[in-house]
Amino acid sequence: MKGYRSDYDILVIVNSKKLAEPQYWDKVTDRLMWDKGIATPVGLIVHGAREVNNFLADGQYFFVDLVREGIVLYELDDRPLAEPKRLSPMERYQAATKHYSRTLPACARLMVTARFHIQKMEGDPEWAKDAAFTLHQAIERLYSALLLTVTNYSPPSHNLKFLRGLAEDRDRGLVDVWPRDQHRHTAWYNILNESYVKARYSKHFEITEDALAWLIERTEHLQLWSMRSAASTSPDWKKPPPAGNHSVARNGSVFCPANFLNTRCVFQKFAVR
Numbered sequence: 001m002k003g004y005r006s007d008y009d010i011l012v013i014v015n016s017k018k019l020a021e022p023q024y025w026d027k028v029t030d031r032l033m034w035d036k037g038i039a040t041p042v043g044l045i046v047h048g049a050r051e052v053n054n055f056l057a058d059g060q061y062f063f064v065d066l067v068r069e070g071i072v073l074y075e076l077d078d079r080p081l082a083e084p085k086r087l088s089p090m091e092r093y094q095a096a097t098k099h100y101s102r103t104l105p106a107c108a109r110l111m112v113t114a115r116f117h118i119q120k121m122e123g124d125p126e127w128a129k130d131a132a133f134t135l136h137q138a139i140e141r142l143y144s145a146l147l148l149t150v151t152n153y154s155p156p157s158h159n160l161k162f163l164r165g166l167a168e169d170r171d172r173g174l175v176d177v178w179p180r181d182q183h184r185h186t187a188w189y190n191i192l193n194e195s196y197v198k199a200r201y202s203k204h205f206e207i208t209e210d211a212l213a214w215l216i217e218r219t220e221h222l223q224l225w226s227m228r229s230a231a232s233t234s235p236d237w238k239k240p241p242p243a244g245n246h247s248v249a250r251n252g253s254v255f256c257p258a259n260f261l262n263t264r265c266v267f268q269k270f271a272v273r
Contacts, residue, residue, distance in 0.1 A: 009043045010042060010045070033162075045157075061152050062151035114219075118131045128206070132191070133199040139222065143167050144163070149229060174225060
């Protein structure tokens with residue numbers, strides 16, 4: 001796990017869904033990501049209060065665990081959140097299988113497309129931009145599939161570093177998917193993270209064939225891990241797991257709503273047993 005650092009995730013709950021739109025939080029997200037004074041990575045999740053209450057009422061266990069196990073840091077609006085619903089083992093299993101069957105096939109199609117783009121690079125280097133963007137989308141969906149399968153929630157984010165941090169906090173075995181012991185590997189992952197915008201809109205975006213070869217090889221590892229993670233929801237994918245196998249694989253969670261300018265923030269740090 002050389003180079004790995006666990007991160008902090010901050011959930012901001014605002015009083016209107018409109019205030020949760022990215023344009024209100026982009027500068028905050030950028031500062032949390034790039035400010036050198038912030039030693040530990042920090043991720044930001046923003047939702048409207050009604051959304052969060054609906055998540056709790058539906059038993060979406062990412063938020064249920066958050067509310068039950070967290071600490072309020074700051075709160076301007078002291079109205080209580082909805083009473084969390086606990087899903088039964090069968091309901092958790094059904095939610096996981098639904099997410100798995102929908103998201104992983106889409107990831108596989110993106111991997112096929114990315115390989116096609118890489119093959120076309122031999123005749124035209126501009127295909128590298130398409131390959132990078134498609135690979136970015138494959139990784140984004142793989143992490144989304146992992147998070148949905150394990151927590152029944154994935155934030156609407158295109159930031160691969162943020163999604164990777166959320167997934168790795170749930171399963172530390174994922175850390176080995178992206179080695180961090182060589183600077184070039186970290187740089188290649190950062191370039192791919194930026195490709196969501198730059199590969200489409202910047203004429204200066206560049207990524208090498210070596211970088212893409214390494215990135216797609218590591219993405220294949222992530223794909224296999226995602227399939228294993230989904231399959232581990234049940235030893236037999238056709239049968240629901242027994243109730244005793246559904247303990248939450250997490251310990252030491254810290255939750256906190258916090259509030260400023262009509263905003264409630266929730267902070268959570270995961271530690272996997």
